[in-house]
Amino acid sequence: MTRPTFTFDDLKEILREGAGADPETLAETTLDATFGDLGFESLALLETLGRIERQYDLALDDAAFTGATTPRALIALVNEQLNGAAA
Amino acid sequence: MTARRVVITGIGVLAPGGIGTKDFWSLLSEGRTATQAITLFDPAPFRSRVAAQAAFDPEEHGLGPQEVRRMDRAAQFAVVTARQALTDSGLDRSEHPPHRIGVTLGSAVGASMTLDQEYRVVSDGGRLEHVSHAYAPRHLYNAFVPSSFAAETAWAVAAEGPTTVVSTGCTSGIDAVGHAVELIRDGSADVMVAGATDAPISPITLACFDAIKATTPRNDDPAHASRPFDGTRNGFVLGEGAALFVLEELQAARRRGAHIYAEIAGYAQRCNAFHMTGLRPDGAEMATAIDAALAEARTHPSDIDYVSAHGSGTKQNDRHETAALKKSLGDHAYRVPVSSIKSMVGHSLGAIGSIEIAACALAMENHVVPPTANLHTPDPECDLDYVPLTARDWRTDTVLTVGSGFGGFQSAMVLTRPGRNAA
Amino acid sequence: MSPATVVTGIGITAPNGLGARHYWDATRTGRSAIAPATRFDPTGYPAQLAGEITDFTAEDHLPGPLLAQTDRVTRLALLAADWALADAGITPSTLDAYAMGVVTASSSGGFEFGQNELRALWSKGSRHVSAYQAFAWFYAVNTGQISIRHGMKGPSGVVVSDQAGGLDALAQARRHIRKGTPLVLSGGLDASLCPWGWVAQLASERLSTSRDPHRAYLPFDAAAHGHVPGEGGALLLLEDADAARDRGAHVYGEIAGYGATFDPAPTSGRPPTLRRAIELALDDARTAPADIDVVFADAAALPELDRIETRALTDVFGAHAVPVTAPKTMIGRLNSGAAPLDVAAALLALRDGLIPPTVNVTPDPSHPIDLVTEARPAALRTALVLARGHGGFNSALVVRAADPGRHDAPADPREGRT
Numbered sequence: 001m002t003r004p005t006f007t008f009d010d011l012k013e014i015l016r017e018g019a020g021a022d023p024e025t026l027a028e029t030t031l032d033a034t035f036g037d038l039g040f041e042s043l044a045l046l047e048t049l050g051r052i053e054r055q056y057d058l059a060l061d062d063a064a065f066t067g068a069t070t071p072r073a074l075i076a077l078v079n080e081q082l083n084g085a086a087a
Numbered sequence: 088m089t090a091r092r093v094v095i096t097g098i099g100v101l102a103p104g105g106i107g108t109k110d111f112w113s114l115l116s117e118g119r120t121a122t123q124a125i126t127l128f129d130p131a132p133f134r135s136r137v138a139a140q141a142a143f144d145p146e147e148h149g150l151g152p153q154e155v156r157r158m159d160r161a162a163q164f165a166v167v168t169a170r171q172a173l174t175d176s177g178l179d180r181s182e183h184p185p186h187r188i189g190v191t192l193g194s195a196v197g198a199s200m201t202l203d204q205e206y207r208v209v210s211d212g213g214r215l216e217h218v219s220h221a222y223a224p225r226h227l228y229n230a231f232v233p234s235s236f237a238a239e240t241a242w243a244v245a246a247e248g249p250t251t252v253v254s255t256g257c258t259s260g261i262d263a264v265g266h267a268v269e270l271i272r273d274g275s276a277d278v279m280v281a282g283a284t285d286a287p288i289s290p291i292t293l294a295c296f297d298a299i300k301a302t303t304p305r306n307d308d309p310a311h312a313s314r315p316f317d318g319t320r321n322g323f324v325l326g327e328g329a330a331l332f333v334l335e336e337l338q339a340a341r342r343r344g345a346h347i348y349a350e351i352a353g354y355a356q357r358c359n360a361f362h363m364t365g366l367r368p369d370g371a372e373m374a375t376a377i378d379a380a381l382a383e384a385r386t387h388p389s390d391i392d393y394v395s396a397h398g399s400g401t402k403q404n405d406r407h408e409t410a411a412l413k414k415s416l417g418d419h420a421y422r423v424p425v426s427s428i429k430s431m432v433g434h435s436l437g438a439i440g441s442i443e444i445a446a447c448a449l450a451m452e453n454h455v456v457p458p459t460a461n462l463h464t465p466d467p468e469c470d471l472d473y474v475p476l477t478a479r480d481w482r483t484d485t486v487l488t489v490g491s492g493f494g495g496f497q498s499a500m501v502l503t504r505p506g507r508n509a510a
Numbered sequence: 511m512s513p514a515t516v517v518t519g520i521g522i523t524a525p526n527g528l529g530a531r532h533y534w535d536a537t538r539t540g541r542s543a544i545a546p547a548t549r550f551d552p553t554g555y556p557a558q559l560a561g562e563i564t565d566f567t568a569e570d571h572l573p574g575p576l577l578a579q580t581d582r583v584t585r586l587a588l589l590a591a592d593w594a595l596a597d598a599g600i601t602p603s604t605l606d607a608y609a610m611g612v613v614t615a616s617s618s619g620g621f622e623f624g625q626n627e628l629r630a631l632w633s634k635g636s637r638h639v640s641a642y643q644a645f646a647w648f649y650a651v652n653t654g655q656i657s658i659r660h661g662m663k664g665p666s667g668v669v670v671s672d673q674a675g676g677l678d679a680l681a682q683a684r685r686h687i688r689k690g691t692p693l694v695l696s697g698g699l700d701a702s703l704c705p706w707g708w709v710a711q712l713a714s715e716r717l718s719t720s721r722d723p724h725r726a727y728l729p730f731d732a733a734a735h736g737h738v739p740g741e742g743g744a745l746l747l748l749e750d751a752d753a754a755r756d757r758g759a760h761v762y763g764e765i766a767g768y769g770a771t772f773d774p775a776p777t778s779g780r781p782p783t784l785r786r787a788i789e790l791a792l793d794d795a796r797t798a799p800a801d802i803d804v805v806f807a808d809a810a811a812l813p814e815l816d817r818i819e820t821r822a823l824t825d826v827f828g829a830h831a832v833p834v835t836a837p838k839t840m841i842g843r844l845n846s847g848a849a850p851l852d853v854a855a856a857l858l859a860l861r862d863g864l865i866p867p868t869v870n871v872t873p874d875p876s877h878p879i880d881l882v883t884e885a886r887p888a889a890l891r892t893a894l895v896l897a898r899g900h901g902g903f904n905s906a907l908v909v910r911a912a913d914p915g916r917h918d919a920p921a922d923p924r925e926g927r928t
């Protein structure tokens with residue numbers, strides 16, 4: 001069985017569905033911008049978190065999530081958990 | 088023309104751990120908590136599994152089987168506390184024509200419990216998108232539009248004056264009373280039965296608060312789960328209940344020799360226009376509401392003897408509120424006792440504002456301020472006197488109560504002892 | 511004396527017209543929007559007709575992040591708010607935030623949003639419930655979202671009294687203005703045309719089961735047998751009359767009087783109280799019955815409720831003494847949205863000297879009222895709007911034409927706006 005990985009495209013799709021983001025505005029160059037600077041407020045991020053947890057059957061702990069302030073950090077966090085869960 | 092002054096002459100309260108003013112005040116003055124593991128349904132799938140439940144048997148409180156069938160639990164709370172308040176007031180109904188009596192009932196989430204239960208049935212456990220009308224009970228319309236709560240209450244007290252539900256989220260309990268005060272002041276009614284009710288301990292409500300991580304996951308220690316202003320707090324504990332009041336014009340109350348608990352001397356409501364669930368850390372809008380309520384009550388900040396805090400037990404709220412109190416009360420903020428009864432009775436959303444008004448009236452009655460339970464490790468950013476753990480004997484003539492709710496609502500109310508500056 | 515409260519802006523989202531101009535064009539010419547429901551498949555239900563807004567594309571008006579967190583009713587409310595402000599020429603960002611309030615009425619909140627989350631909960635589990643469910647469905651959501659969008663921090667509010675709530679909101683807004691808040695956006699909307707909302711409304715046993723759009727909602731008709739539910743409503747920009755005059759605003763009219771009562775319990779044997787609500791509103795407006803030029807009726811279209819309304823009107827005004835109309839026969843009953851929309855229609859009727867018609871109805875001679883079934887030109891200065899809510903809520907509101915001498919109101923400077 002292939003281990004699932006969480007990509008920037010996956011995140012963009014979730015941000016589109018859950019936070020009403022325009023995927024066009026999320027270029028590779030925004031990977032290291034903070035979610036706040038990208039215009040996502042706390043609720044949009046909580047909704048995003050919930051959707052990731054459901055789709056990937058994860059339970060991200062609060063502290064880790066709070067620390068993942070950029071798309072790159074969040075993607076890394078999710079993949080870390082996915083790998084951990086698979087191990 | 089002198090403005091009509093409005094006083095509380097009757098209190099009905101139904102809170103977790105205390106139904107009726109006597110048991111309610113015992114709980115608060117003894118600093119006991121009513122938070123527990125949820126038993127109203129199986130909370131196993133949820134992140135937060137604690138709540139403050141009311142030990143409520145509707146038939147024991149005089150509701151008939153048909154009333155129980157057609158009313159949501161929150162409406163039942165309202166009717167029971169309306170009757171308590173009316174009895175407590177000693178109002179002689181024959182002296183007040185029905186059209187001069189109105190009802191203002193606060194509720195944040197209406198009949199969410201009934202909606203949750205009935206949706207499950209008509210959708211056959213979520214399977215049917217086109218839910219089945221054949222399985223819908225006739226009283227479903229009463230849950231669809233929660234003005235039915237005000238209707239039931241008006242029927243219970245035979246009111247035919249202005250009647251409505253006020254639903255401003257978690258400030259509903261203050262705003263409903265404030266609205267009723269306005270109606271007496273402007274002559275729309277002579278007596279108002281006003282207050283708020285909510286019964287939100289249901290799967291859908293737990294689920295949405297789980298999703299925004301607003302409620303505490305402290306499931307292993309339910310009795311100590313609600314920890315406003317404590318450094319270890321991590322969310323609020325859901326509660327339920329109601330408090331309703333009989334409000335009258337001061338002179339009329341005096342003429343009939345009514346017992347007067349307190350005057351509602353000032354009230355104000357503002358919006359933060361910021362965020363549906365978020366609060367600006369500086370507390371500016373709540374401070375503006377407090378300032379306006381004090382001005383209406385012609386009360387100086389240093390006259391405030393006690394502050395009943397919103398104190399929900401979220402980090403965001405506790406800091407926001409502490410900042411607002413400092414902004415409005417200045418140095419006096421450090422001297423005045425501030426406590427949150429949500430530490431004991433949980434956060435019953437729209438109802439809690441009225442339950443806290445009841446607590447304020449009883450604090451004035453007894454010259455005792457209730458404590459903030461479970462406050463062992465103060466949050467260094469919350470540096471006021473939050474009356475930790477034990478109630479305090481304290482001369483309490485002028486009280487401020489504040490509330491803050493989703494939608495950005497910020498409300499403040501000032502209660503005074505009317506004898507202090509008799510008209 | 512308290513300052514007068516005037517209407518300086520109108521924002522409408524109605525089944526027969528999006529925007530005040532389209533709504534009024536349709537309403538004065540009797541264009542109905544009642545048709546088989548399309549937002550869900552109604553064929554399994556006994557009632558199948560609705561007054562739907564079919565030309566609203568939320569994406570054209572609101573940004574993605576707001577769409578993600580809002581029910582249909584809130585999207586409509588945000589649009590109506592934008593239009594009411596624009597119509598009044600108000601730019602909130604240039605004004606004192608605390609000098610602007612929002613008071614809305616809601617009957618069933620964001621019910622479709624709630625439906626979808628209940629479905630997620632019971633079909634998939636609690637983890638599938640959206641974070642936005644914490645507020646997107648509740649009754650306060652429109653006031654909250656409007657205040658946030660426009661930075662309005664002043665005294666606000668939310669009332670729930672079923673159909674009567676739309677007038678109760680305007681009355682509360684007027685109270686705020688009298689206490690010193692110069693500007694309040696107020697009115698109401700509902701939009702619960704979804705399977706769950708449909709079943710909840712069917713439970714009232716007040717919906718018409720007719721399949722004929724022309725025979726489904728017939729108040730004051732011998733064939734009255736219930737109503738058709740609709741969606742939408744109106745928000746009005748209310749201002750302190752002096753402040754409006756000082757800024758040279760166009761004034762549609764004054765909110766001159768209001769009264770509210772509640773009916774006794776059905777088992778009490780006591781009479782209904784609608785008449786008293788009307789009398790309170792007239793007294794409040796310092797208006798004699800003879801000064802009322804037109805009545806916008808609640809028009810429940812149930813024989814008993816129609817009789818009660820006719821009785822109240824004839825008791826106050828006399829038989830056939832005042833024109834009565836119910837343009838909601840074109841769009842259905844909109845719960846909290848109905849009465850603010852009628853207030854808007856009344857103001858436009860005063861402006862144009864035209865009473866919009868009650869369509870489809872053949873007046874039952876047992877109702878001794880002058881029911882206007884064809885648009886009727888008339889000199890109009892004062893109108894009465896009635897609204898009743900399920901369970902016994904009665905509200906009445908008097909609107910009066912702007913006094914051109916006092917407000918310098920141009921005849922119709924807004925045509926083409928909104």
